[in-house]
Amino acid sequence: MQIAGKKVVIVGGSSGIGLSTAELAKREGADVTIASRSAxxxxxxxxxxxxxxxPTDVTDDSSVAALFKRTGPVDHVVVTAAQLRTGPFKTVAMEDVRSTFEGKFWGAWRVARAAEFRTGGSLTLVSGFLSIRPRPNSAVISAANAALEALARALALELAPLRVNCVSPGIIDTPIRAAMPEDARQEMLAKAAASLPVGRVGQGEDVARQIAACMTNGFMTGSTVYLDGGALVI
Ligand SMILES: NC(=O)c1ccc[n+]([C@@H]2O[C@H](COP(=O)([O-])OP(=O)(O)OC[C@H]3O[C@@H](n4cnc5c(N)ncnc54)[C@H](OP(=O)(O)O)[C@@H]3O)[C@@H](O)[C@H]2O)c1
Structure with missing residues (x-):
């Protein structure tokens, strides 16, 4: 299966993994639409x-509905949109943890409801390996990621023959950590790279290639692919 000529919508396509997916899909000859908040x-x-x-805000029902009204029927949809707010479990503000779920989980839910798929299409969600490899101060991210992975399995059944999958990345060098001081960010990435069997952190392109495989492999549905440079085996 090819993506050339297919209509591909990437919600979260202006940055990081979504941007790399847009670049790859465009290179392959797809008709690409990107969506995110910042015009x-x-x-x-x-x-x-x-x-x-x-321009689309996945936390807003009418914004997501308007996106798919404008695109019309589509072949493949990818959801990478997320803005994560977390902190120590006992003290993190409810407003922050709710907003993490509102964007990352309910955002994907809204997209899945609003998109109209052509026959042979697919929906790919992006979760994260904290779903099964939690670490302190990020319980809400672990929970949202696990919920997305469960959602992909449930929708693979309920929306069949639409294929629905989830890609669960490890540490990927994208602008998601842009708010960190640059020294601390580099130190964290170097430490992560040294700990991984592959000896490096991921790039957006690594994940984009897996997302493209989800779009094009007609036997793949209900799957979650952990793509983390070996983070789950250390
Ligand atoms: N990078 C990693 O190490 C890593 C690891 C595991 C999982 N992940 C997951 O992979 C996904 C993509 O991450 P990334 O690293 O590519 O992040 P990123 O570079 O920060 O990109 C996030 C994208 O989401 C959009 N977005 C955020 N909130 C939105 C909203 N309410 N409505 C619409 N668009 C919204 C942003 O654009 P606007 O600001 O314009 O809205 C941006 O295009 C996320 O779900 C993230 O949790 C990333």
Whole structure:
């Protein structure tokens, strides 16, 4: 199965893993639309890649409905949109943990409900390896990721023959940690790289290639692929 000529919508496509997926899909000849909140970020990517861009906030029902009204029926949808707020379990604000779920989990839920898929299409969600390899101060991220992986399995059944899968990345060097001081960010990435069997952290392109496999492998549905450079075996 090819993605050339297919209509591919990447919700979260203006940055990181979503951006790498948009670049790959465009290179392969797909008709690509990216969506995220910031019109400025979207416009810059749309101009560089020559793809369509539609400002969308996945926390807003009507915004997600408007996105898919504008795209019309689509072949493949990928959801990478997330803004994560976390902290120590006993003290993190409820507002923060609710907002993490609102974007990452309910955002994917809204997209899955609103998109109209053509025959042969697919939906790929992006979770994260904290679902099964938790660490302190990120319980809400572990829970949201695990919920997404369960959602992919449930939708693979309920929305069949639409294929629904989840990709669960490990540490990937993207702008998601842009708020960290640069020294601390580099130190964290270097430490993670040294601990992994592959000796490096991931790049957006590593995950994009797996997402493309989810789109194109017609036998793949209800699967979660952990793509983490070996983080689950250390
Ligand atoms: N990078 C990692 O190490 C890693 C590891 C495990 C899992 N993941 C997961 O992989 C996914 C992608 O992460 P990334 O590293 O690519 O992050 P990123 O570079 O920060 O990109 C996130 C994207 O989501 C969009 N977004 C955020 N909130 C949104 C909202 N409410 N509505 C619409 N779009 C929204 C952002 O654009 P706007 O700001 O314009 O909205 C941006 O395009 C996330 O679910 C993340 O949790 C990442």
């Amino acid at each position: 400025a970020k979207l416009d810059a990517v749309a101009a560089r890649l020559n793809v369509a861009a539609i």
